[in-house]
Amino acid sequence: MDEKTPLGVALVGTGLIARFHAQAVVASSRLKLVAAINPIAGQGEEFAAEFGVPLIRDYDEALSRPDVGMVLVATPSGAHDDAVLAAARHRKPVLVEKPLTISSARADRLIAACAETGTPLGGIFQTRFTDDFRKLREVVDGGSLGRITFVRIDVPWWREDSYYAGTWHGTWAMDGGGALINQAIHMVDWLTALMPPVKDVKSFTATLAHPMETEDTAAAVLRFEGGALGAIYATTASYPGRPKRMEITGTKGTYVYEDTGHGVSRPDQLEYAGHLACFEAFAESLAGGAPYPIDGAAARVPIDLITRIYEENKGSN
Ligand SMILES: NC(=O)c1ccc[n+]([C@@H]2O[C@H](COP(=O)([O-])OP(=O)(O)OC[C@H]3O[C@@H](n4cnc5c(N)ncnc54)[C@H](O)[C@@H]3O)[C@@H](O)[C@H]2O)c1
Incomplete structure (x- = not known):
């Protein structure tokens, strides 16, 4: 990929924070939203239509697409693992909402799965x-x-x-x-x-x-x-x-x-600027720039x- 081609992003989850993810991706010149993923029937249609991307239910189908160069995970925290393990299977760099997962033992499993396939793994802490x-x-x-x-x-x-x-x-x-x-x-x-x-x-x-x-x-x-x-x-x-x-x-x-x-008291009043900085830092690390500061081990702490x-x-x- 040359430097001017935006990196294709698949976004897993189409709820509250996914909206901020999508807005940040749209605002980034180095990223392009290419797919929304939601395994739950009846959820995500409006979201996908609004952002002009296909809605895909199956992780393996979505993550085997060649235009997907990076995965964002914005499902409920206890469902992060399925998406991260799928990304590891397909060697697609994956950046995961906080918390990376819901226990240190589960974090170990995700870190090991990504290490095994050489898949970059990062945690989102936009602050x-x-x-x-x-x-x-x-x-x-x-x-x-x-x-x-x-x-x-x-x-x-x-x-x-x-x-x-x-x-x-x-x-x-x-x-x-x-x-x-x-x-x-x-x-x-x-x-x-x-x-x-x-x-x-x-x-x-x-x-x-x-x-x-x-x-x-x-x-x-x-x-x-x-x-x-x-x-x-x-x-x-x-x-x-x-x-x-x-x-x-x-x-x-x-x-x-x-x-x-x-x-x-108002989680809906978040802004996407922090997520944008996070995503661009991760993309920069994938392009050979500075290491992303919150890798799997750091997100586990x-x-x-x-x-x-x-x-x-x-x-x-
Ligand atoms: N960084 C932040 O400041 C911030 C703020 C809010 C939420 N979050 C994190 O983002 C994640 C999502 O939170 P939210 O507020 O957007 O939740 P939400 O309930 O608004 O959205 C969750 C999305 O995941 C889908 N989903 C539900 N169950 C699923 C499952 N079992 N497998 C796959 N997808 C499923 C839903 O259809 C929905 O699209 C959580 O991990 C949360 O901690 C982070």
Whole structure:
């Protein structure tokens, strides 16, 4: 493929976030949407018509098409594996919505399947491509805080019951958990990307305000390798919701990030700019440029911490 030919993208899933994916692909000069994939009968027709692409039900049929050069996965989290394993079978580079999958053991399986066929695998954490994260990285790596002693993340959000009722949200099978793995994972990713590995974790999860299987509130304290401590607070039971926040403090200073976006209670108010940056970075890595910063192993790290917290609280919500 020459540099001017856009890379063909197959998008798996045609729901809320897939719409932002499609908009980002349309906005990118180096990508072209060539297929929408949805294995569920009766779903995706309008989406495919709106974006002018064929709707294909079968993963193998879609991913064997020669015009597909990259796969985006935007199905419910518990259904990511099927799409990733299909991409690995067809050696089609695959970029997967957060969370990569719903447990560290399942992440291992996906990473191994992609490694076996030499298929590039990446995780989508669009907030990694923001000035806010770049600034945090600069502050932490630059040493201006001195010895880091404590870091905390707060995701004090609100979701109505209707967000959970009769949907895959908040189910073990398809969401893999609740507030922690769905809403707070972007901040857990920042935490684990910026800090040394988590050595010890003690935590509680609870279901306090919604009729759902998994937790709507989680609290954890952490000890990182090297000695710093930390805390995670994640909830969808804090009406009306406050911006997510990260505080890092050390012997020479304190840095506080507070979100100014729309993430509190309206997932439909996302913007596609972060996804566009993510997709272009992945495409750039496929074209021989800089490695994509969130490969399968990196996308697994926040899942591993969340899996540890869920294991500690098994059966106690
Ligand atoms: N990056 C972000 O900020 C962000 C925001 C929202 C959602 N997400 C992630 O995107 C993914 C999808 O979330 P959503 O809000 O778009 O969900 P959604 O329910 O709006 O859409 C899910 C899509 O997958 C299809 N689908 C349902 N069950 C399926 C199955 N078993 N196999 C294959 N396809 C199936 C549905 O028809 C639908 O098109 C989730 O992993 C979620 O965590 C990420």
